Amino acid sequence: MNTLKSWRFWVLNVVVFGIAFANLFVLSHSQPFFGHNKTFSVNRIIEHSTWVEGAPVVLTNHFSQVDVNHIGDRFKNGFGFESELVGIFKVHSVDRSKDPIDVRSKISLKQLEHYRHYVTTTHCSGGTSKYCNLVLIWDVRNSAPYRTFMGLLSDDSVLPDSGGKKVKTFVLLDSNLFRTLIGDPSAY
Amino acid sequence: MLTEFAVLLLIALGGTAIAWQLGIRNLWLSLPAGLMISVVLRDVLFATLNMVNLRWMSAFMFFGILALGLVVSAWQSAKGLFKNLLLSATTAILAVTSTRVIGLQGVPHGDSLWILSFARLFDVNGNISYLNGHTAIKRGFSYPLLLSLGPTHEYLSGITPYIFGALCAGVIWVVSKLTIDAARKRVFWVGMLLLAGTFSTVMPLRAIFYINGHTLTAVGLLIAAGASAIAIRDYELTRENLFVICLGVFTASTSRVEGIVLAALVVLSLISQRWIRRSAILWIVGSGTFGLSIWLATYHSYIIHATHLPWFAFMAILIGLGMLPAVKWLDWLRFHIVTVALIAMAVVVVGAELVFRDALAKGNRALVANLVFGSGRWGIFVALIVFGLLLGRLRRLTPEHKTLFVITVSLILGSLITKMLDGGQFGHPTLGRTGWSDSLNRMWLQSFAIFLVTVLVGLVQNDRIWGKVDNSKG
Numbered sequence: 062m063n064t065l066k067s068w069r070f071w072v073l074n075v076v077v078f079g080i081a082f083a084n085l086f087v088l089s090h091s092q093p094f095f096g097h098n099k100t101f102s103v104n105r106i107i108e109h110s111t112w113v114e115g116a117p118v119v120l121t122n123h124f125s126q127v128d129v130n131h132i133g134d135r136f137k138n139g140f141g142f143e144s145e146l147v148g149i150f151k152v153h154s155v156d157r158s159k160d161p162i163d164v165r166s167k168i169s170l171k172q173l174e175h176y177r178h179y180v181t182t183t184h185c186s187g188g189t190s191k192y193c194n195l196v197l198i199w200d201v202r203n204s205a206p207y208r209t210f211m212g213l214l215s216d217d218s219v220l221p222d223s224g225g226k227k228v229k230t231f232v233l234l235d236s237n238l239f240r241t242l243i244g245d246p247s248a249y
Numbered sequence: 250m251l252t253e254f255a256v257l258l259l260i261a262l263g264g265t266a267i268a269w270q271l272g273i274r275n276l277w278l279s280l281p282a283g284l285m286i287s288v289v290l291r292d293v294l295f296a297t298l299n300m301v302n303l304r305w306m307s308a309f310m311f312f313g314i315l316a317l318g319l320v321v322s323a324w325q326s327a328k329g330l331f332k333n334l335l336l337s338a339t340t341a342i343l344a345v346t347s348t349r350v351i352g353l354q355g356v357p358h359g360d361s362l363w364i365l366s367f368a369r370l371f372d373v374n375g376n377i378s379y380l381n382g383h384t385a386i387k388r389g390f391s392y393p394l395l396l397s398l399g400p401t402h403e404y405l406s407g408i409t410p411y412i413f414g415a416l417c418a419g420v421i422w423v424v425s426k427l428t429i430d431a432a433r434k435r436v437f438w439v440g441m442l443l444l445a446g447t448f449s450t451v452m453p454l455r456a457i458f459y460i461n462g463h464t465l466t467a468v469g470l471l472i473a474a475g476a477s478a479i480a481i482r483d484y485e486l487t488r489e490n491l492f493v494i495c496l497g498v499f500t501a502s503t504s505r506v507e508g509i510v511l512a513a514l515v516v517l518s519l520i521s522q523r524w525i526r527r528s529a530i531l532w533i534v535g536s537g538t539f540g541l542s543i544w545l546a547t548y549h550s551y552i553i554h555a556t557h558l559p560w561f562a563f564m565a566i567l568i569g570l571g572m573l574p575a576v577k578w579l580d581w582l583r584f585h586i587v588t589v590a591l592i593a594m595a596v597v598v599v600g601a602e603l604v605f606r607d608a609l610a611k612g613n614r615a616l617v618a619n620l621v622f623g624s625g626r627w628g629i630f631v632a633l634i635v636f637g638l639l640l641g642r643l644r645r646l647t648p649e650h651k652t653l654f655v656i657t658v659s660l661i662l663g664s665l666i667t668k669m670l671d672g673g674q675f676g677h678p679t680l681g682r683t684g685w686s687d688s689l690n691r692m693w694l695q696s697f698a699i700f701l702v703t704v705l706v707g708l709v710q711n712d713r714i715w716g717k718v719d720n721s722k723g
Contacts, residue, residue, distance in 0.1 A: 063716045064714075064715045064716045065716070066716050067713065067714060067715060067716035069640065069711075069713055069714040070714050070715065070716065072640065073439075073442065073640055073708065073714060074442065076636055076640075077442040077443070077445060077446050077633065077636075078442075078445070080446050080449075080628070080629055080630075080632055080633050080636075081445045081446050081449040082449075083628065083629055084446070084449035084450045084628030084629060084630075085449045088622070088623030088628050088629065089623050089624075090450070090451045090623065090626060090628070091451060091626065091685075092356070092451075093356075093451045093452075093454035093455045093457070093458075094353050094354060094355055094356065094454070094455065094457065094458040094459075095353070095354055095355075095356070096351065096352050096353055096354075097352045098348070098352040098353065098354035099352060101349075101399065101400075101403040101404060101406055102402050102403050103365045103366065103368065103369040103372075103402065103403070103404055104369070104402065106362070106365060107362055107365070107366070110357050110362060112359060112362045113359065114359070114362070114363075115362070118366075143384075144379075144382075145366070145379050145380065145382060145384055145385060146366060148375070148376060148379035149366050149367070149369060149370045149375055149379055150366075150369075151375075
């Protein structure tokens with residue numbers, strides 16, 4: 062037996078090294094994993110990742126009791142607020158019976174900028190994208206641990222560099238701030 | 250950090266010690282077997298105590314049983330056990346060090362965050378009825394349960410690299426058993442080549458820290474496939490092999506929703522053997538149906554609700570149906586089930602491609618982009634497998650190589666079909682999208698170790714590669 066005289070042996074070696082070379086230097090690749098992680102709390106990981114489903118988790122990370130209304134139906138005029146996560150992270154109540162309040166003519170997103178706490182995306186429909194922007198807004202000067210957040214439709218604009226893609230922006234606004242900036246929440 | 254070191258060490262040592270008590274003595278097998286024993290214990294304890302609303306006790310009982318297994322084994326101070334414990338402990342320490350000390354973490358992904366959310370629910374003993382929807386059932390049972398064993402409100406970060414370590418040990422066990430008569434130099438050389446071809450791509454490395462049930466499923470499938478091939482080669486299913494096949498089938502069936510289908514494909518060759526005992530068939534199939542049914546029952550799954558049956562009736566029917574392959578008057582089908590399954594799957598794939606040509610066109614393009622042009626971060630791993638299979642022994646296949654070959658083809662067809670079915674829930678079947686996070690692209694993580702073992706065995710057994718006239722058994 063002389064392995065080195067076998068052409069099949071050399072074909073095997075050359076091809077496998079060719080594949081490894083192509084994998085390493087020709088085809089695109091990315092980092093297999095990352096370093097320097099110090100976060101192991103599930104709640105914090107979700108908050109840091111700006112996950113499309115993360116809104117219920119972020120709100121319960123900051124407040125002891127959270128009630129949310131005017132979410133609507135994500136397949137119609139509303140936006141996604143996952144019921145499994147509402148249960149797991151103990152959002153106190155979610156009212157989906159009413160669509161988000163349209164405040165486009167009342168207040169601009171820029172006016173709310175000062176109070177903005179968290180910007181993420183959410184599932185929605187009706188536009189040209191199945192994703193919408195979602196901004197979580199509350200006033201840090203108010204220390205109340207119990208909060209009610211109201212869903213608002215704040216913007217419906219064409220995204221720059223998106224080829225004419227129209228993306229809605231929803232806001233979950235603390236009801237105390239709503240009262241200060243827009244009016245009586247109970248009127249909606 | 251210390252809590253995590255303690256927890257993972259207990260899982261590693263306790264599982265290995267119990268495996269030893271149950272007769273699993275091989276060094277490399279002890280690591281995956283110990284892990285799978287931990288999976289079974291954790292799942293069964295959680296599901297049982299959930300029925301009486303004592304979920305909070307399940308983790309204590311789990312650790313108690315592992316500790317008991319360890320103490321009993323240490324008391325007996327059996328010869329050889331120390332080596333197995335040392336391997337498990339070293340792997341556990343390396344795993345926790347990599348995540349907690351060095352700070353390595355997997356790539357962020359929405360599915361990982363869902364799984365962590367479920368782990369959080371288990372951690373705080375929350376209401377399991379929240380898990381009755383489509384999302385929960387797709388994210389698995391065993392893996393989030395293991396993740397939830399971390400420090401309070403944190404996940405057990407070291408378990409993911411530990412599972413990958415168990416997969417590597419499983420590969421070494423299967424290869425060492427299936428190439429026992431081959432020259433060590435051949436095995437070593439081919440092993441090195443395949444390592445270079447595999448770990449020059451991103452996805453196998455990504456599996457080390459990526460939070461998802463794929464790698465745990467891979468451990469179950471690999472061990473079941475390897476033990477099946479060994480049994481078919483030896484015309485004998487030893488107690489040890491039967492036990493690890495059952496553990497593998499249970500683990501795969503509770504880790505991913507498609508796991509039970511893939512596990513069934515893996516053990517089909519063994520079940521179709523004329524010499525296999527009917528009791529062994531019952532144990533193997535029962536491991537899968539029992540695992541899946543306790544998972545569905547615990548999650549209050551919509552699948553059970555759709556049948557309008559109480560959970561125990563659903564469980565009894567599922568387990569009962571799983572006993573059919575052992576029925577004598579179905580032997581005519583059982584003996585030919587591998588051929589029947591392969592033809593049926595090929596017909597389904599080809600038929601779907603013809604009937605849903607337009608719907609599948611985008612998915613086909615994505616599949617090629619992912620596996621050939623690097624978008625799926627697999628490099629040209631597919632070329633390595635195809636080339637390896639073609640250059641390997643193709644004539645007069647040995648029983649073990651033939652078994653692995655059939656399993657490989659079955660897993661490829663099975664993965665394509667399960668993806669089509671998954672996509673079909675939302676309309677026409679699909680074959681996914683371009684990018685590493687596509688579910689079919691990630692599904693290959695569950696079977697790539699089996700593909701590699703198949704290639705390795707074929708290459709090692711082809712004497713022509715090694716300059717020798719083919720005169721080995723066939």
